[in-house]
Amino acid sequence: MNPKSAIFSKYLSDEEIAKIVSDEEFIRKIFQFEIALAKEQSYLDMIPKKASDEIRTVLSELKIPPLALAEGTLQNGIPVIPLLELVKEKLSAEARKYLHFGATSQDAMDTALVLTLRDGLGVINERLEQLQKNLSKLLEKYGNTPCMARTRAQLAVPIKFSNKIDAWLQPLQRQQQRMQEISESILKVQLGGAAGDLAVYQDKGEPLLNALASALQLSRAPSWHAQRDSLCEFTNWLAMISSILGKMGSDILVMGQSEINEVTENAEGGGKSSAMPHKNNPILSEALVALAKLNAGLQSQQLLGMIHGNERDATAWILEWDCIPQMLINTGTALNHALTITAKMKVNTANMKKNVERFKNKE
Amino acid sequence: MNPKSAIFSKYLSDEEIAKIVSDEEFIRKIFQFEIALAKEQSYLDMIPKKASDEIRTVLSELKIPPLALAEGTLQNGIPVIPLLELVKEKLSAEARKYLHFGATSQDAMDTALVLTLRDGLGVINERLEQLQKNLSKLLEKYGNTPCMARTRAQLAVPIKFSNKIDAWLQPLQRQQQRMQEISESILKVQLGGAAGDLAVYQDKGEPLLNALASALQLSRAPSWHAQRDSLCEFTNWLAMISSILGKMGSDILVMGQSEINEVTENAEGGGKSSAMPHKNNPILSEALVALAKLNAGLQSQQLLGMIHGNERDATAWILEWDCIPQMLINTGTALNHALTITAKMKVNTANMKKNVERFKNKE
């Protein structure tokens, strides 16, 4: 049992993102890279058109069971090598010579990763937009309700519920704006060859790089095999999104405490207890807080991964392989739960007001 | 694609430990808890023997597909509730009343966890012993070879290869000794009822706790629902094992650099490159370093999980659900790779000596 297991696939994972970061999709994206590479190399007369056509035809159909790569990945420390070996078995001797022509495994891996991030970012952006709509509706409906501010775990002064919602909404707006500014620097093609300098392609290197970027609708960039800052900026963004939602979850846990009862996470009835049937546990808010902590720890790992030695360094790279899919899943899961909460939350305006009155009377 | 995926199931995971922390085993261990609980309750005349017998008979055979728990886990924030619901469908109305009698979900979850740790620890201990044997063999065979010490990334003075091996072996010996001292405090039963105080069982609470501990061959302890120090001591131990192996990996990477060539990680040929067929990459040593970094980050998460609020707090508990299986897997994987390395490593004693001579001549 672990959060990546079937049991937790809905509570602590995100089925849509999990599919995007699945083995099957990874293989599909490696193939997308190889097909586009061959096609552009054929346009640039670097490889025969016939080989390129065969590569496209074969790879478009080919299904490789992920488990078939496990032993080869153990042997080589990277799944691209056994994958290409299996692919070559399906190609003619001629086409085989031109598959992955001049490229290095990391070119395929990193480009596949970027294609994955693009898919993931699409899902996350949609949810972010919907979440902002949900929050805006709550703002409109309940924003003017007086309620108590709480500072340093004590009642402070009366504010409006809008102040609480703004503390969730404004950072989301700010950060969605930021993503638009930085997405180009993240969604960039990787092509460098063995040591990242395109030397293997001689004077065709630059045109090929441009053509490949264009074919995959990615931005063009010099090889970034050992330059991992943009990825790290992206994962920090993911962690910030989940921390914003963690703060929302944390606030709802307080407002939803039995003794305070200003909101109920899920008006339709939340988590039950095996020993206490009276309970309606705010289990999604709890997950929001926990997921934020998970991502906070993972970002540290991703930053360590930037200390990438020499021209390629798996002691650092492996950290990313672990972090990025998990951080996407954690963020996606948090967004899903935030969407449920903001759609189903019961706002007990009467209690909010009562708590304000009680405070005023005490003063 | 992620390290828990099929593709990486041999390079960055451990099939044996993965099975131990699988959903199926988790369910099996929950059943083990429920069967033992009912049996001891029947001995203590707390529930009818007939009910206890039925519970044992049904649960011994029952297979629940993990995915069947996903929706209920999302609804309740804990898998025990939907699991018991499914189990109850298979029981008579009478037996149903006595399943999980007086217990709370966390009693079942924590005891199942401890049973998992016992299995995991068994595997890890065996590998630790074998690894020490492998290292002792290397010590015997090559220990007297003169080689260079390297301090602060520079050649220092001549030592013997035994000094390097000792820096891997001695901490393993010390820490395996430690585990024998602390295993009792980890492998303890959990039974407390709703709020952890056994109140529900009145004067039968203590005898039941003792009987259950004895039945499951666990040590007896007052309820530790919100006391997570022993778990945290255990995970730090896992992280230390992987850091010891990370240090070994790091040393082998240096000694195995093309320019130094004092050892070859895998004499039979290691990792290849898609662009550079001449390479023999030390991919297991790289994994050792990376796995150590993963566990180091996870221990921070586990320590955060000790800040467990009130009598039960999923904002903290979820951190453990994520950490513990992953840290077991990471440590198990590292041990596997260390076993491979120590069995297959080529020690280039001639080069070690040559490097010492070259250093002496320069002085």
Next chain:
Amino acid sequence: MNPKSAIFSKYLSDEEIAKIVSDEEFIRKIFQFEIALAKEQSYLDMIPKKASDEIRTVLSELKIPPLALAEGTLQNGIPVIPLLELVKEKLSAEARKYLHFGATSQDAMDTALVLTLRDGLGVINERLEQLQKNLSKLLEKYGNTPCMARTRAQLAVPIKFSNKIDAWLQPLQRQQQRMQEISESILKVQLGGAAGDLAVYQDKGEPLLNALASALQLSRAPSWHAQRDSLCEFTNWLAMISSILGKMGSDILVMGQSEINEVTENAEGGGKSSAMPHKNNPILSEALVALAKLNAGLQSQQLLGMIHGNERDATAWILEWDCIPQMLINTGTALNHALTITAKMKVNTANMKKNVERFKNKE
């Protein structure tokens, strides 16, 4: 002894940044906030001009020894309260009423923090520019030298030294560009009053906020007491800078190994050893790697700090108090060392070429 101690004040700290984040500067910046607040409040007829003038006159001269705040900070959990008490002793009864008028401690603390960040960012930006110049000079002078790429700890293929330098320079260029885009969202005033809603100032709240922002040359923003995303984006940027330099340090450590000897960190003679006088230890590169790891860990802490409960939450806020000064110091220190290295490094072009030749002959 610790990295913040006098002993390590040059090796693991940065005297210039340490001064910017010192207690004395913090007090000075709190005063800057209080003076500007009073002045703008007087312009807006919220407080008497005479009080504002007295506040400016007194606070411009006043020196409070930081240690005088220690006991009051222990009592109140925040240094602004004892600081204002000490200040009030120096003010007339009239002016005393108008000091910190309507503001809350966090308004002063956060604005002082932002003024600190502006100073720190100024220093860091200057060094970043100089470092890029140093790297460009190295590029010009040595960029065309053939040298070996190393992938996965093994010799790969010949490249040019420019490829290595680019892996350090390009991310720095990219990230300095990024800081220009985001600095406005970081350098924003904080003013909200007790619960962050400016309610205390009634219809003068908005004009006061604008005036204060303008007086302090900060951007204007609604209160962000519990919205810590921009700070977190900033600290991640700091961590990325130090990770980029950590990668540079890591590369220099490899190229500078005795057996490789392609660069010498410090041509004038680096770290010595108490037991081995022949050594020239690359101690600045080691520090670069270590500082990157420190910042990576701290960013995780800063992200946890974003889970800021309710309207004010010191269980989260304290994390920032610890992180931000340390991350500024770590990054500043790393930049200093990188400047020294890039100015004093000896590039052994003959050895680079020899290593390439040796590789070619082996093939």
Next chain:
Amino acid sequence: MNPKSAIFSKYLSDEEIAKIVSDEEFIRKIFQFEIALAKEQSYLDMIPKKASDEIRTVLSELKIPPLALAEGTLQNGIPVIPLLELVKEKLSAEARKYLHFGATSQDAMDTALVLTLRDGLGVINERLEQLQKNLSKLLEKYGNTPCMARTRAQLAVPIKFSNKIDAWLQPLQRQQQRMQEISESILKVQLGGAAGDLAVYQDKGEPLLNALASALQLSRAPSWHAQRDSLCEFTNWLAMISSILGKMGSDILVMGQSEINEVTENAEGGGKSSAMPHKNNPILSEALVALAKLNAGLQSQQLLGMIHGNERDATAWILEWDCIPQMLINTGTALNHALTITAKMKVNTANMKKNVERFKNKE
């Protein structure tokens, strides 16, 4: 301003521990090592008695201002080298030859560290004992008071206040017991010479090691320059202590919320607010939670430090220099605050009972 600054020296630091980890004490402990080393070497006829006597006489009196070591530490990456240079200026030419005879900087640094840990552990153990007494008193006085259990942020069932106190006390008891078991493996002398193998001392190496251990009342161990597991076990223990107290702080924050009011952290009046004079903020409990989070992050850093390359590796070692003093200070501070809380806390037994009654009536 930062938690190590004068302003926070009482709230987020610990003056007693801060003194133990100060530069001055570090220098004093290095001298303690050098004096003992010389003395035992003279007993073993390795150096002249006269030199040993002079070393003892001079070092017993000598005061070196820590700042005098800053530049040399920057030059050499380690403070022992400039320190010994300054010491040598005070010695005769003869004695100078025998100072630090055969030892390496790390021998002095690590032994000084261990002597520091012994002092720190002494203070921490005393406080742990006092804290257990305070908690036992609370247990005796208020343990039988009925109060509400809270699980997953909701009221659960009635328990007794003793259950809450036990969740703080029992882990402290368990972990203080553990420290007694492991302290020998931590408090061990370091002596290895340049590469850790004692080779420099030939057949006198072993007797010298034993004599030195005995003189400093430390346990004897083969050189552990690159074996950092025992330190890491110790820091995890520190982090567990602070996490146990973080859990206590977290519980008190909930029970002390204005709406619940079952305890008041400080009956004599706690933290005030600059904008809200009615408040009594539980600022020590907040610090307990924050300090636990700081230590949790630092333990990850300490574990990374175990991946110590070759025979000496400052990219890892520096991590410890930063972690260990900070973790000692954080734990010491947390213990101080826990002592204050347990001595001054007001337990509102009437409110505890009222909350139980209210719950029962609702059921």
